[in-house]
Amino acid sequence: MASRDEIVDQIASFALFADLTTPQLERIAHMFEEEVHPEGERVLRQGLSGSAFHVILDGEAAVVIDGNQRATLSRGDFFGEISILLGEAPGADIVASRELRTLVLAGPQVKAVLLDNPPLMYRMLQAQARRLRNANRWRS
Amino acid sequence: MAELRASPSSADDRPFPPGEYPVVVVGSGPGAIQVAYALRRLGIDHAVISADPSPGGMFRRWPFFQRLLSWTKPYAPVDRTSRAYERYDWNSLLADEPENRSLMPSLMDGTSYFPSRPEMERNLATFVERTATRIRYECPWTATRREGGPEGERFVLETPDGEYRAQVAIFAVGVAEPNAPSTPGIELSHHYSTVRPAETYAGRRVFLIGKSVSAFELATGLLQWARQLILVSPSPVKLSVDTRSLVGVRARYVQPYEDHVLGGGVAVLDASIEAIERGPGDALTVRTRRSADASELAIEVDDVINATGFVCPLVDLPTVGVTTFGQSRLPAQTPYWESASVPGIYFAGTIGQGSAGLKKHGLPSNSGAVHGARYNARVLAAHVARTVFGRSVERPPVTSADLVPTVLSELATAPELWHQRAYLARVISLDPGEGPRDEGIVPLAAFVDGLGDDGTADALALTLEADGTGTIYPVLYLRREGRVEERMIEPDPLLRFDTPAIQARVVEIVDEVRSEIVRK
Numbered sequence: 001m002a003s004r005d006e007i008v009d010q011i012a013s014f015a016l017f018a019d020l021t022t023p024q025l026e027r028i029a030h031m032f033e034e035e036v037h038p039e040g041e042r043v044l045r046q047g048l049s050g051s052a053f054h055v056i057l058d059g060e061a062a063v064v065i066d067g068n069q070r071a072t073l074s075r076g077d078f079f080g081e082i083s084i085l086l087g088e089a090p091g092a093d094i095v096a097s098r099e100l101r102t103l104v105l106a107g108p109q110v111k112a113v114l115l116d117n118p119p120l121m122y123r124m125l126q127a128q129a130r131r132l133r134n135a136n137r138w139r140s
Numbered sequence: 141m142a143e144l145r146a147s148p149s150s151a152d153d154r155p156f157p158p159g160e161y162p163v164v165v166v167g168s169g170p171g172a173i174q175v176a177y178a179l180r181r182l183g184i185d186h187a188v189i190s191a192d193p194s195p196g197g198m199f200r201r202w203p204f205f206q207r208l209l210s211w212t213k214p215y216a217p218v219d220r221t222s223r224a225y226e227r228y229d230w231n232s233l234l235a236d237e238p239e240n241r242s243l244m245p246s247l248m249d250g251t252s253y254f255p256s257r258p259e260m261e262r263n264l265a266t267f268v269e270r271t272a273t274r275i276r277y278e279c280p281w282t283a284t285r286r287e288g289g290p291e292g293e294r295f296v297l298e299t300p301d302g303e304y305r306a307q308v309a310i311f312a313v314g315v316a317e318p319n320a321p322s323t324p325g326i327e328l329s330h331h332y333s334t335v336r337p338a339e340t341y342a343g344r345r346v347f348l349i350g351k352s353v354s355a356f357e358l359a360t361g362l363l364q365w366a367r368q369l370i371l372v373s374p375s376p377v378k379l380s381v382d383t384r385s386l387v388g389v390r391a392r393y394v395q396p397y398e399d400h401v402l403g404g405g406v407a408v409l410d411a412s413i414e415a416i417e418r419g420p421g422d423a424l425t426v427r428t429r430r431s432a433d434a435s436e437l438a439i440e441v442d443d444v445i446n447a448t449g450f451v452c453p454l455v456d457l458p459t460v461g462v463t464t465f466g467q468s469r470l471p472a473q474t475p476y477w478e479s480a481s482v483p484g485i486y487f488a489g490t491i492g493q494g495s496a497g498l499k500k501h502g503l504p505s506n507s508g509a510v511h512g513a514r515y516n517a518r519v520l521a522a523h524v525a526r527t528v529f530g531r532s533v534e535r536p537p538v539t540s541a542d543l544v545p546t547v548l549s550e551l552a553t554a555p556e557l558w559h560q561r562a563y564l565a566r567v568i569s570l571d572p573g574e575g576p577r578d579e580g581i582v583p584l585a586a587f588v589d590g591l592g593d594d595g596t597a598d599a600l601a602l603t604l605e606a607d608g609t610g611t612i613y614p615v616l617y618l619r620r621e622g623r624v625e626e627r628m629i630e631p632d633p634l635l636r637f638d639t640p641a642i643q644a645r646v647v648e649i650v651d652e653v654r655s656e657i658v659r660k
Binding site for chain 1: 171284321322373375410411412429430432463465466467472474480481496498499500501502503562588589605607608624625626628
């Protein structure tokens with residue numbers, strides 16, 4: 001269990017939040033909730049609507065599509081944003097591959113938080129660009 | 141009228157002396173009472189111990205201003221002893237005997253839709269008395285350890301009366317320990333739990349840390365007394381009428397917010413609180429930093445009240461391996477409210493909100509309130525009876541002709557689905573060999589992950605859900621060969637889920653799974 005102060009300290013070092021001031025980070029820590037998932041638990045479920053945006057505080061998660069593991073996510077990584085931005089159900093299961101702690105923002109709140117925090121939106125866009133580049137490299 | 145306080149007791153006349161029991165339940169609030177009642181109905185031997193002198197849990201003291209936020213509608217469209225009435229009554233505990241159902245409305249004096257705190261306390265005490273639910277009062281649980289033995293691991297719960305050993309421990313101790321942030325000078329504030337009588341704040345400037353329900357409850361009660369009220373936390377205020385859920389300030393406590401937006405003098409600020417200092421004179425100065433622009437703002441006040449909520453009083457459970465999370469230090473739990481890290485330890489009552497479920501569209505369960513937790517308790521007791529003690533449970537057959545009417549009737553009236561939306565589901569298994577069977581109420585997260593007590597056979601799960609826009613609609617989940625798909629049903633503007641239009645859609649969905657059964 002982490003206090004809000006500890007969460008602020010933790011997320012300050014994440015690339016996603018790197019451009020935010022301390023009061024902005026505190027606000028983020030208040031708006032997000034903490035969740036913990038034991039090893040093996042599904043955090044996002046492929047095909048089920050209404051999921052959330054997660055930032056990994058600690059632990060590891062597997063990205064699983066149709067039963068096949070495609071990637072591993074760890075501290076500082078985030079997931080769930082694509083289905084929220086597109087208004088679709090997630091295209092993959094996210095499964096805790098060991099105990100996983102995440103900061104969670106409900107889907108309907110994501111747009112407002114991104115619009116209120118342009119540096120956060122820019123960092124997310126950078127991460128998506130990186131993923132797109134890597135996917136293109138992988139295909140070519 | 142029920143006796144609110146247990147008669148002075150000696151160790152001799154109290155039930156459940158220290159010793160070995162299959163299950164020990166800790167607590168005497170609504171969660172503990174409901175789970176103890178359900179265990180007894182299932183024939184599972186158990187002890188119930190509580191630190192308090194009488195039943196009621198948090199309702200023995202709170203809400204501070206002595207009236208609940210959860211309603212009971214005395215005159216509803218359905219009979220008070222019917223299962224469907226539970227949708228309109230958020231406060232009664234669940235009983236199998238008609239005479240013990242829906243006790244709350246008969247104890248209300250008619251002045252409000254919301255029971256007073258003493259009425260709620262009487263409701264719980266009356267349930268305990270009428271159902272002869274036994275509790276060993278004034279027996280506080282003080283420490284826990286795990287002990288190996290020839291019959292497997294036991295939990296040992298220490299109390300001043302002696303030690304309790306049990307294969308299963310169910311903690312229903314509320315989220316009741318005051319939470320204090322680590323702000324420098326926080327000792328100069330007082331917590332919600334130690335607020336003085338309202339009239340002692342007459343003419344004073346009061347600074348409230350927090351913008352949650354408890355902060356706005358205090359602000360509402362102090363409006364006519366305080367000279368100035370200032371509510372501060374880093375994030376903006378949320379109102380339940382905006383979130384369309386129990387998240388946020390409830391409608392009854394919105395008055396200070398209206399005062400704020402209409403310029404009446406209540407201040408609601410988004411800022412972090414950096415320090416509380418003495419002075420000038422007898423006053424206090426609160427140093428804040430605005431969330432929007434990081435500017436500093438020092439505010440001089442007479443009182444600082446810390447309304448940052450409560451944490452779980454888990455005693456030493458974290459040291460025996462119970463993982464906790466979040467601001468309230470809730471234990472991490474499985475969909476059946478078992479500790480995610482220490483099998484055999486379960487949680488009932490408001491702590492059950494640590495089992496978050498799917499939280500679709502960000503909407504939490506109602507497990508933090510009586511009207512959600514009472515159903516969790518019944519499912520939990522049945523789960524323990526089935527999986528730990530090997531009791532068989534009824535799985536009534538549903539004839540093919542009854543399948544659609546059963547689905548429609550549940551969607552229209554099942555209180556479990558109404559109160560625990562996208563959290564509890566009615567499951568009907570569709571094994572081709574034995575035909576459709578009613579598997580009862582199952583946590584939805586367990587169903588979709590194939591971890592439910594209903595097994596992993598092809599099945600249909602029924603829920604009611606909401607998406608945060610104010611719409612409530614039925615969703616059916618189809619599980620076929622382990623894969624789960626959801627089928628949404630259009631909402632009805634009057635929330636009637638047994639209309640011809642909904643029936644036609646249900647027939648369509650049921651036909652999808654029926655055709656599978658026929659193929660097999």
